[in-house]
Amino acid sequence: MLIRQMCNTINRYSPGLWGLMDRLADKRKGSIYTMAEVVTGCIALFVFKETSRNAFNLDRQERNFRENYFRIFKKRLPHMDTVHRVMAELNADGLEDIKQAFVATLIDQHLLRRFRLWGKYYTIAIDGTGVSSYKENNEEQVLPCKTTKNGVTTYYSHVVEAKFVTSSGLSISIGSEWVSNQPGNKGEFDKQDCEQNAFERLAGKIKKQFPRLPVCILADGLYPNKTFMKICQDNGWAYIVVLKDGCLKTLQQDITDTEDKHRHSHVYEHLENKGKRHVHQQYEWVTETHTHAGHTVYWISCTETINDLDRCGKVVSTESTRFVNLTSIKVHKDNIRALSDAGRMRWKIENEGFNTQKNGGYNLGHKYARKSFTAHQNYYQCMQIAHIINQLAEKSSAIAEMLQANNKLTLKHLWKQWLNWMAYNKEDIEVSERFQIRLSG
Secondary structure (H helix, E strand, C coil), X not given: CHHHHHHHHHHHHHHHHHHHHCCCCCCCCCCCCCHHHHHHHHHHHHHCCCCCHHXXXXXXXXXXXXXXXXXXXXXXXXXXXXXXXXXXXXXXXXXXXXHHHHHHHHHHCCCCHHHXXXXXXXXXXXXXXXXXXXXXXXXXXXXXXXXXXXXXXXXXXXXXXXXXXXXXXXXXXXXXXXXXXXXXXXCECXXXXXXXXXXXXHHHHHHHHCCCCCEEEEECCCCCCHHHHHHHHHHCCEEEEECCCCCCHHHHHHHHHHHHHHHHHCEEEEEEEECCEEEEEEEEECCCCXXXXXXXXXEEEEEEEEEEECCCCCEEEEEEEEEEEEECCCCCCCCHHHHHHHHHCCHHHHHHHHHHHHHCCCCECECCCCCCHHHHHHHHHHHHHHHHXXXXXXXXXXXXXXXXXXXXXXXXXXXXXXXXXXXXXXXXXXXXXXXXXXXXX
């Protein structure tokens, strides 16, 4: 089933992507492979979750693999050394534009429409992650660095991502911005300052590509500041951000004073029984508006208590966690739970996003390009496109129903079947000409 879903998904979206790939500037002379074949080969490196360029070259040597690859992609598979040379010369913005055009197609087809918050906002999570570390700077001399007290300097590649996230587990990249040294920058690595600067550039990219998209930004405790709020206000975006203890002390004191006055009027409770696990959620909010750096914000809190029961119904363990957020959206009893749940959904960018790409077969963190920062960026963008393609298949209703019907079956096993099929199958693939993506959740 996964094999059919993957083939149909690739057949559904690849032709539009190929046209954009062939428009990329080609600096080669007398090349055997088209730009679409080269870029598709790089994306396929991550579609098949190969661990390295060498691993993909070894699969490429198998005749059945090459022939099945051609049947699926309608393109020849180049050697990864050829791909690498192109990645090192290709403008890094080109693949970013292709990725955003891909996402725009999904939005235009209303594929992501039903995951919007209250049928209005597309929930976009913002966060940064370290990709790789190096003992030396790269060719472009742009990597930020950190020097220890012992004089040891380490260079980092750090990216800030904007991903469309849903409760069903989707984490789709719509924009990427690298933390890199600019002229006049001393090169010292400081996550908050550098990540904030990168977010300003990232916000401009998103607004330019999706000018009328109704967006609700989900962000962590680095972001509740004047600059972030002004960017969201200027772009017409709503936001829900984490409010950490000890952060914005004056605002926190104002909220505490207001809570003491009106505590009785803003509590809502929800109880959910999940077999032997009982989840109790208590939501609190302040009906009065508060102002921070000239921007109106609302405070919300959710205290979640999880009780695990034994066979006799006796509580054997209790765990309690409190989640606090600031939001630009006016809070009331009918939307408090949805707002709090959306704020907590920011975690999806770390788990379904970064963690999946680091530990789920995509090998984010592997140094596909050790010297060229441009190639490093292009490999990363190809990984994001491949992750979108794979999610469309993995999160489809057909796969969800298959996994639900057999609780012993795993996606990892289905991927093993997919790779075995690529290496040993000699039959033609049945691809539906009228295939339609239906996502679960």
